[in-house]
Amino acid sequence: MEKIWGKTWALMGLLLLNSACNVSSLSVTVNDVECVYEYVIYEGDTITGNFVVVDHDIFWGADHPGIDFTVTSPGGNTVHSLKGTSGDKFEFKAPRNGMYKFCFHNPHSTPETVSFHIHIGHIPTEHDLAKDEHLNPINVKIAELREALESVTAEQKYLKARDTRHRHTNESTRKRVIGYAVGEYILLTLVSALQVIYIRHLFSKSVAYNRRTHREDPVDEFTRIMQLNIFILSSQGTSAVRPVVTGNVTKIYNILGCWSVTFGRGAVLSEGQGIYVPGFQE
Amino acid sequence: MFSGGLTACFWPIILVLCLSRNTNILPVAEAIWLTIPSSGTKCVSEEIQSNVVVLADYYVIDENNPDQIPTISARVTSPFGNNLHHNENATHGQFAFTTSESGNYIACFWKDGSHKQDSELTLGIDWKIGIAAKDWDSVAKKEKIEGVELVLRRLQGIVEAIRGNLVYLKDREADMREVSEITNARVAWFSIASLGVCIAVSVLQIWYLKRYFVKKKLI
Numbered sequence: 001m002e003k004i005w006g007k008t009w010a011l012m013g014l015l016l017l018n019s020a021c022n023v024s025s026l027s028v029t030v031n032d033v034e035c036v037y038e039y040v041i042y043e044g045d046t047i048t049g050n051f052v053v054v055d056h057d058i059f060w061g062a063d064h065p066g067i068d069f070t071v072t073s074p075g076g077n078t079v080h081s082l083k084g085t086s087g088d089k090f091e092f093k094a095p096r097n098g099m100y101k102f103c104f105h106n107p108h109s110t111p112e113t114v115s116f117h118i119h120i121g122h123i124p125t126e127h128d129l130a131k132d133e134h135l136n137p138i139n140v141k142i143a144e145l146r147e148a149l150e151s152v153t154a155e156q157k158y159l160k161a162r163d164t165r166h167r168h169t170n171e172s173t174r175k176r177v178i179g180y181a182v183g184e185y186i187l188l189t190l191v192s193a194l195q196v197i198y199i200r201h202l203f204s205k206s207v208a209y210n211r212r213t214h215r216e217d218p219v220d221e222f223t224r225i226m227q228l229n230i231f232i233l234s235s236q237g238t239s240a241v242r243p244v245v246t247g248n249v250t251k252i253y254n255i256l257g258c259w260s261v262t263f264g265r266g267a268v269l270s271e272g273q274g275i276y277v278p279g280f281q282e
Numbered sequence: 283m284f285s286g287g288l289t290a291c292f293w294p295i296i297l298v299l300c301l302s303r304n305t306n307i308l309p310v311a312e313a314i315w316l317t318i319p320s321s322g323t324k325c326v327s328e329e330i331q332s333n334v335v336v337l338a339d340y341y342v343i344d345e346n347n348p349d350q351i352p353t354i355s356a357r358v359t360s361p362f363g364n365n366l367h368h369n370e371n372a373t374h375g376q377f378a379f380t381t382s383e384s385g386n387y388i389a390c391f392w393k394d395g396s397h398k399q400d401s402e403l404t405l406g407i408d409w410k411i412g413i414a415a416k417d418w419d420s421v422a423k424k425e426k427i428e429g430v431e432l433v434l435r436r437l438q439g440i441v442e443a444i445r446g447n448l449v450y451l452k453d454r455e456a457d458m459r460e461v462s463e464i465t466n467a468r469v470a471w472f473s474i475a476s477l478g479v480c481i482a483v484s485v486l487q488i489w490y491l492k493r494y495f496v497k498k499k500l501i
């Protein structure tokens with residue numbers, strides 16, 4: 001009876017001990033360096049874990065260098081180290097018992113959120129079996145089974161963290177698709193409207209180019225216009241003789257050796273020698 | 283840094299753990315330790331689905347002056363912003379809740395203003411969710427099982443939790459696949475629509491300019 005009670009207490013103790021080495025997967029924001037400490041009771045325990053950079057600035061994310069991960073033993077040596085990764089699993093045997101330091105280092109200024117899971121597993125060895133008569137081989141098997149289930153759970157936590165990261169990327173892609181498509185349509189419409197406005201502006205009266213040459217068909221315009229202006233150029237290179245116009249004449253002047261006559265309907269032109277060139281309508 | 287001071291703070295750990303709700307007899311170090319900066323807050327978070335039990339214990343560890351342990355304040359917020367736990371000027375505390383919505387649960391700790399030293403605090407957190415938070419002692423007492431049967435019952439609980447996690451991951455993957463496929467379809471449609479917008483806008487341009495030039499007697 002005593003033996004059974006002793007065994008059950010030992011088993012419960014072992015159970016509690018095994019259950020003790022169990023941490024949930026927490027997320028920490030790493031600005032520069034973040035360290036997590038965990039105490040390893042037995043020398044030779046297997047420390048397993050994983051970490052994933054979950055939420056980082058995904059702008060040009062494809063070539064993001066990731067973060068560095070270092071494990072320091074209580075003696076100060078670096079037991080395990082990973083550089084420039086965005087998530088990985090790790091496993092090593094603790095060389096001695098004591099307080100181990102797990103550090104994440106972020107080489108960039110943007111803060112990153114890291115989700116990590118650390119598990120310290122202890123399986124009783126034959127030495128422990130020999131020391132403590134309450135332990136029997138079934139404890140070893142149970143411990144091994146427990147460790148195997150823990151490894152499955154750890155893998156699931158790793159998959160969950162990676163899935164979260166993938167989800168963030170997907171959301172970002174979805175928002176970008178809509179944003180860029182709508183922006184593209186608006187930009188296209190704007191640019192074409194600007195083009196039309198510019199072309200209109202090129203043909204407006206305010207532009208100096210249009211004042212000098214006006215390509216109107218004089219035959220069509222003649223019946224409508226009220227006033228016509230003509231230039232009389234000299235054919236011999238000298239100044240032309242001033243034309244004589246009777247009737248409805250508005251303006252007559254000499255410009256650079258040519259005569260410019262503006263007259264209305266009903267005017268009569270006489271005595272103007274030279275080449276007649278239709279001018280602009282006023 | 284820690285090996286020298288460890289023996290000094292080992293016994294307080296055991297004492298605190300013995301006096302805490304778990305009443306473990308053996309010296310167990312269940313928790314992870316974090317450093318709280320002298321200014322600013324240190325936050326830990328976890329994405330938890332709904333209907334999950336969360337159990338956490340936190341305590342300050344300071345080996346320099348065991349008489350006057352620095353105090354911290356803690357706050358736990360749910361993803362919708364509700365304040366689940368708030369504690370001020372304490373050296374240790376605990377909180378337990380069942381999640382009602384799925385999302386990011388954040389626990390923040392910061393140093394109290396009363397201690398103006400520039401040193402960093404060490405905080406131990408024991409954070410358990412789901413099956414790890416189950417109180418097996420009460421199950422053992424209630425159902426009067428012990429020993430190997432209790433251990434196997436525990437392992438069965440873990441296996442069921444694994445299966446639950448797998449189903450959850452599968453559902454999440456299905457959601458994400460749907461989002462991916464919608465995005466894929468949208469990329470195709472928006473590209474074709476962009477071509478359509480281009481053609482429509484250029485036709486409008488040409489029609490308007492032709493009308494304008496006809497009005498201005500240019501063509």
